[in-house]
Amino acid sequence: MAKKKSANSSSDSNRAKADPAKLSPQDKKTLGSLTGLADGVVDLAHKSRAPHMDVPSRSLSNARYNKTKRYIEMGNNTTRRELFNLSQAKSYMQTLLVSSGCKQLIEEGKTTSIRGLYYLLKHTIDGTKEETFNDQAESDPIIEDVEVLLNALREELHVYASNRGTMVGNIIINDSGDEIDCSRMGSGGYNIPSIVEPEVVQFVKCSAKFILHVEKDTVWRRFNEDKFWRKHNCILTHGGGQPPRGVRRLLHRLHNELGLPIYCVLDNDPWGYYIYSVIKQGSINLAFESKRMAIPEAKYLGLRSIDFERCNLSNSVQIRLNDNDRKRAKQIANYPWFKDKPKWQKEIKKLLDNDFKLEVEALINKGISFVTETYVPERLEEQDWLD
């Protein structure tokens, strides 16, 4: 089979390293950390000491809300992972394997998905029937371990997550050498990539004064169709529900580098509150990335529990809360960053008293463009939001 041969030879040639001179400063830095990790192993071996690494703990008990910085951060607890410990040997070796996979990606100047990395590294260990990873559920947490171990974003390791999320508005960016005018993106919009680090995405020119972030694609399209961002000189984004890392990181950069305030329009339900909470304070399982993701100044514009009465909505749009909604609402009310906020306590109590939730789409009951022409402009005008 001639094909097989050519396939193999090409695969080998793929392994050629990129010219180190071509690596970006960030890539060099990450590569340095990865090499340092490996050097540590060699050092210990030379000293005839058992190889080990201390991985910062990503557990709930090691995440805490920093009141000064106003986001969730990781504490100092670490877990030792040793090669010569039967219960830890596999994860120890997996950690080194993931590190070497990331090194390969950086050296070749390529990126891949977490699934791609899993496939890249999955193989049967020579002379055994043991797989390096049985499934992706084994490699995903190791990627997060390497992130915290090296204090590097996943994106800096050249691994990407999903890239839901779209942007339009009065900003020109440069993405991988292409200048993209986000005010000329038609009905479709610019697809926010998963990796939006400065090496990939630069801000060229921005006249927008704020960011309106909405929960869903469908709501985003209403705002885009009505050219809300043109009338109000802003940037319009959505994250397809809970925004993925790329969207959160881009919002963070827009907020911090360009000083743009961020207003969120989310559903009036515990899930909407939670999305806001993650944008604002970070999440527990990504606590180590809060400082590059969390936006404590983000504002919650709506929907509010008072909106049913305030906007005089029809009974038809109410969606009854279920047991899980009630439970989640109570948990969220107890989050440290909501606990001392009377306005948030009132908001969540009112949701529970209403015993129904409201989707942003429900406002269409008042007119197709009620949300873009009345609801949001009034909230902005009156500076009426929660934070």
Next chain:
Amino acid sequence: MAKKKSANSSSDSNRAKADPAKLSPQDKKTLGSLTGLADGVVDLAHKSRAPHMDVPSRSLSNARYNKTKRYIEMGNNTTRRELFNLSQAKSYMQTLLVSSGCKQLIEEGKTTSIRGLYYLLKHTIDGTKEETFNDQAESDPIIEDVEVLLNALREELHVYASNRGTMVGNIIINDSGDEIDCSRMGSGGYNIPSIVEPEVVQFVKCSAKFILHVEKDTVWRRFNEDKFWRKHNCILTHGGGQPPRGVRRLLHRLHNELGLPIYCVLDNDPWGYYIYSVIKQGSINLAFESKRMAIPEAKYLGLRSIDFERCNLSNSVQIRLNDNDRKRAKQIANYPWFKDKPKWQKEIKKLLDNDFKLEVEALINKGISFVTETYVPERLEEQDWLD
């Protein structure tokens, strides 16, 4: 509450009709069909006859494979829906309600999602406790009824579905007045909107020679990062799994209006086969739209059941078939358009014999860019595909 008042007044002003002179020829045509439907009701009433409509049946028994046209089409069966029939009165009225909602959208020059339309039309019927729609599961099929009744695409009724799907490549399009050069879209790409009818999306200039359509976002990014579309002068699209209507319709237009062949790179599993089948032949529940969606000439480039051996892949990348996979594979082998194709029969038999499936990502095991530098170029070079 002053806010309530302003909210209401604005909502009323939203109802203003668009200038009929501004309507596109397509909108005028659709509006004519909608008005015709309503006129029919009035006519029957004037003649003192029971109002009714004959809705083309969207059942499996009314879908058939047209061997000449090579796609699934809808038969001629219709179901009568009468106002003065207790079991049909509600759906009769819902049909008129959806029609009037679409009329409103077109007249206002706006579009909405199927969820938006549900909220727009949902209300308690005066003097009763009856809701026009209890939930969206009631309004969605009625939208499809109106589509077949008027022989109008959902998009022509100004209602959109989800808009997963991204495009890059050597084509310049015009989307809603914005010229978009899809060869200058950075890492993110152009987000394919749900509505891609000629009123919204026009093809300005295209030098690409074919379309490579891949199943998933993650695979698409590998091809985009390697600038496959530049090297091979093509357009690169994905549909986020089963491509939504907008993507299918855009592929159809690119194929038919610009004469571009389409090659699909999908997972080697029944789901991948099914995606190909829908792109090629249409689907049963959208049989009425086949002529504007189906692309009988689309080619299946891979992954093939022979690829495990052909590409000399590691055992590690095999994913065992489950009962449902085996059942689906047998069903697909029996589809009329695969039944008489020895190559497809062999392909599916080999999948069952392998008893494992392969994801496109599995090729990364041969090198990060094996799929873009070896696998796909070799298939194209050798004209080695299924159809």
